Amino acid sequence: MARPQEKQKERHCEEAKPTKQSSNTGTSSGLPRSARNDGKTNTPLLDRVNIPADLKSFGDDDLKILADELRRETIAAVSKTGGHLGAGLGVVELTVAIHSVFNTPEDRLIWDVGHQCYPHKILTGRRDRIHTLRQGGGLSGFTKRNESPYDPFGAAHSSTSISAGLGMAVARDLSEGDNNIICVIGDGAMSAGMAYEAMNNAGAMKSRLIVILNDNEMSIAPPVGAFAGYLSRLVSSKPYISAREIGKRITEYLPSPIRFAAKRAEESARMAFSYKHGEAGTLFEEMGFYYIGPVDGHNLDHLLPILRNVKAAHHEGPVIIHAITKKGYGYGPAENAADKMHGVRKFDVITGDQVKSTPGAPGYTKVFAQSLIDEARRDEKIIGITAAMPDGTGMDLFANAFPERTFDVGIAEQHAVTFAAGLAAEGFKPFCAIYSTFLQRAYDQVVHDVAIQNLPVRFAIDRAGLVGADGQTHAGSFDIAYLGCLPNFVLMAAADEAELVNMVATAAAYDKGPIAFRYPRGEGTGVPLPERGEILEIGKGRIVYSTSLSSRTPQAEGSQDNREISPPAQGRGRNDIKGDIAILSYGARLPEALKAAKILEQQKRSVTVADARFAKPLDEDLIRSLAQNHTTLITIEEGAIGGFGSFVLEFLSRKNLLGPCRVKTMHLPDIFQDHHTPADQYEEAELTAKHIAAAAT
Numbered sequence: 164m165a166r167p168q169e170k171q172k173e174r175h176c177e178e179a180k181p182t183k184q185s186s187n188t189g190t191s192s193g194l195p196r197s198a199r200n201d202g203k204t205n206t207p208l209l210d211r212v213n214i215p216a217d218l219k220s221f222g223d224d225d226l227k228i229l230a231d232e233l234r235r236e237t238i239a240a241v242s243k244t245g246g247h248l249g250a251g252l253g254v255v256e257l258t259v260a261i262h263s264v265f266n267t268p269e270d271r272l273i274w275d276v277g278h279q280c281y282p283h284k285i286l287t288g289r290r291d292r293i294h295t296l297r298q299g300g301g302l303s304g305f306t307k308r309n310e311s312p313y314d315p316f317g318a319a320h321s322s323t324s325i326s327a328g329l330g331m332a333v334a335r336d337l338s339e340g341d342n343n344i345i346c347v348i349g350d351g352a353m354s355a356g357m358a359y360e361a362m363n364n365a366g367a368m369k370s371r372l373i374v375i376l377n378d379n380e381m382s383i384a385p386p387v388g389a390f391a392g393y394l395s396r397l398v399s400s401k402p403y404i405s406a407r408e409i410g411k412r413i414t415e416y417l418p419s420p421i422r423f424a425a426k427r428a429e430e431s432a433r434m435a436f437s438y439k440h441g442e443a444g445t446l447f448e449e450m451g452f453y454y455i456g457p458v459d460g461h462n463l464d465h466l467l468p469i470l471r472n473v474k475a476a477h478h479e480g481p482v483i484i485h486a487i488t489k490k491g492y493g494y495g496p497a498e499n500a501a502d503k504m505h506g507v508r509k510f511d512v513i514t515g516d517q518v519k520s521t522p523g524a525p526g527y528t529k530v531f532a533q534s535l536i537d538e539a540r541r542d543e544k545i546i547g548i549t550a551a552m553p554d555g556t557g558m559d560l561f562a563n564a565f566p567e568r569t570f571d572v573g574i575a576e577q578h579a580v581t582f583a584a585g586l587a588a589e590g591f592k593p594f595c596a597i598y599s600t601f602l603q604r605a606y607d608q609v610v611h612d613v614a615i616q617n618l619p620v621r622f623a624i625d626r627a628g629l630v631g632a633d634g635q636t637h638a639g640s641f642d643i644a645y646l647g648c649l650p651n652f653v654l655m656a657a658a659d660e661a662e663l664v665n666m667v668a669t670a671a672a673y674d675k676g677p678i679a680f681r682y683p684r685g686e687g688t689g690v691p692l693p694e695r696g697e698i699l700e701i702g703k704g705r706i707v708y709s710t711s712l713s714s715r716t717p718q719a720e721g722s723q724d725n726r727e728i729s730p731p732a733q734g735r736g737r738n739d740i741k742g743d744i745a746i747l748s749y750g751a752r753l754p755e756a757l758k759a760a761k762i763l764e765q766q767k768r769s770v771t772v773a774d775a776r777f778a779k780p781l782d783e784d785l786i787r788s789l790a791q792n793h794t795t796l797i798t799i800e801e802g803a804i805g806g807f808g809s810f811v812l813e814f815l816s817r818k819n820l821l822g823p824c825r826v827k828t829m830h831l832p833d834i835f836q837d838h839h840t841p842a843d844q845y846e847e848a849e850l851t852a853k854h855i856a857a858a859a860t
């Protein structure tokens with residue numbers, strides 16, 4: 164990618180690296196003890212912990228053993244459920260230290276993103292349900308307010324913790340409370356605008372706030388950007404504060420909170436802890452934070468006294484503790500994996516080998532990446548942009564082919580969109596590949612910087628619709644509604660992976676304004692892929708199936724019909740097609756619509772199935788003819804209320820077509836749906852073939 168990654172090289176200097184000796188677990192790069200014997204966890208100390216208050220009776224040495232047990236428990240749990248692993252392993256010691264020193268839940272502990280919170284869940288009364296992580300009806304994979312009082316703020320989208328924490332700190336001050344607020348934020352999450360906005364605000368205030376920067380020199384992929392380089396230089400130019408030094412200086416300068424509060428002691432303490440005393444401060448100090456670090460985030464001998472003193476000090480204003488950790492720490496397979504086993508399927512604890520998925524149709528993400536590469540070979544103006552999700556969006560593949568034309572901007576969706584707008588303003592063809600859920604963060608940029616100026620930014624909206632185990636926070640539910648109301652936009656949804664190829668080609672060719680195409684998570688339907696994408700006519704859908712055009716004879720009631728539905732009747736007098744039921748699908752519910760047609764035909768109903776392709780502009784001729792030539796028109800989409808179905812209804816009402824034809828809109832239910840498998844979620848959402856057929860009756 165275009166951004167040089169100096170960080171990796173710099174960060175690997177010996178001084179900055181957590182050393183094996185500093186490990187509390189004795190498992191720093193090998194397999195965890197459990198994996199060395201029978202794979203069962205032997206956890207005598209952890210067995211004594213139901214809630215964090217139970218840790219108060221533990222000595223420091225016990226806490227070290229507890230951390231070891233907690234790590235093994237986390238590995239054992241995730242090996243059975245899949246989920247986020249590397250991030251949680253990297254914060255085991257931090258989790259133990261925070262919960263043993265502070266008094267949660269009165270003291271508020273906010274995990275940024277929340278994907279690292281499994282060890283926290285185990286210590287906060289949820290150990291008995293940890294095997295249900297991310298399963299239907301089970302624990303969420305993120306922090307969630309209604310799951311536990313120990314989760315004071317829900318998360319899953321990054322970089323919200325400092326803002327939320329500052330809000331809680333101010334609420335405490337206004338109500339004359341005395342509790343602590345602790346935010347744990349990763350170096351990756353620090354690349355987002357929100358984190359800076361919050362620091363800018365917090366640094367100018369007197370509210371007591373503790374921020375722990377969990378710096379593991381990783382985002383999902385290696386982090387990018389100048390701030391990552393800054394942290395590298397900060398860490399590599401100074402060794403960790405040593406245990407001896409902490410002890411010496413704490414006794415010397417911080418005998419009591421009272422003295423610590425005194426001005427001179429505060430200055431001294433600052434000198435004891437701060438990385439660059441007497442010189443220009445760190446960026447954090449310049450922004451009004453009291454900086455402590457860098458500290459080895461896996462060493463409880465270092466973490467515990469620092470946290471105890473920060474708690475006792477009652478320091479006015481925000482404090483930042485810069486902890487250096489290793490993602491995947493203490494589990495060899497994770498430490499050695501390129502992605503540090505960030506997100507995993509079920510795996511074998513001994514080997515770290517993940518359960519292989521059965522090879523099926525190519526995934527949408529890959530099809531998108533490959534199509535974009537093909538287009539970019541023919542068009543040198545095409546640019547690929549990702550916001551810290553190179554692997555998830557397929558931009559890593561694009562980067563392999565076109566490193567100079569690929570930009571990973573960090574967890575910075577807002578910037579990604581306006582950056583794309585700038586490129587488009589200069590005649591380039593930026594493809595902004597962002598998950599539906601994360602594009603929400605960049606809404607004003609989409610409106611103000613792209614749509615109003617009618618700039619031809621291409622939005623590749625991955626993970627559209629329900630996404631399964633990541634649940635509510637990651638569902639791609641709203642993009643049809645939130646983009647569909649914007650003038651100038653063209654909106655497309657791919658019914659299958661071949662259509663996605665066509666839509667990439669269409670977006671590459673379309674230069675009149677912003678254009679977006681959405682596609683779901685996971686594998687395609689297995690249809691053959693075209694050699695080259697067809698440029699679709701803007702605002703035109705297609706009839707995919709019609710009983711009246713099918714060569715089939717109506718079947719006897721109850722007979723089995725195993726014949727395939729006839730191939731698309733594209734372009735053949737599509738406005739004359741008549742029948743009982745018309746199903747107009749927008750996006751990847753099309754196969755369900757076709758199955759529903761089969762069910763309905765068994766009930767002797769004639770059915771027309773159309774693929775709208777476009778939600779904006781609507782194919783008005785198609786909709787008019789479906790409404791006029793059928794008794795029932797059903798729209799279906801993988802999106803929230805207010806989307807495609809609403810647009811169709813608006814059109815029909817505007818044109819006085821809402822008369823003889825009954826119209827039913829099928830969309831996601833008006834709730835935030837919990838995690839489950841995508842298939843189960845769609846069942847719960849009542850958007851499967853049988854539900855479509857039922858809607859027709």
Ligand SMILES: Cc1ncc(C[n+]2csc(CCOP(=O)(O)OP(=O)(O)O)c2C)c(N)n1
Pocket residue numbers: 249250253276278279319320321348349350351352353379381382383490550551552574576601604
């Ligand atoms: C707004 C937003 N964009 C993208 C993501 C996807 N995402 C989840 S975790 C992550 C990396 C976070 O890195 P860091 O904060 O360093 O935590 P680590 O996983 O390294 O512990 C990203 C990009 C997200 N959660 N939120």
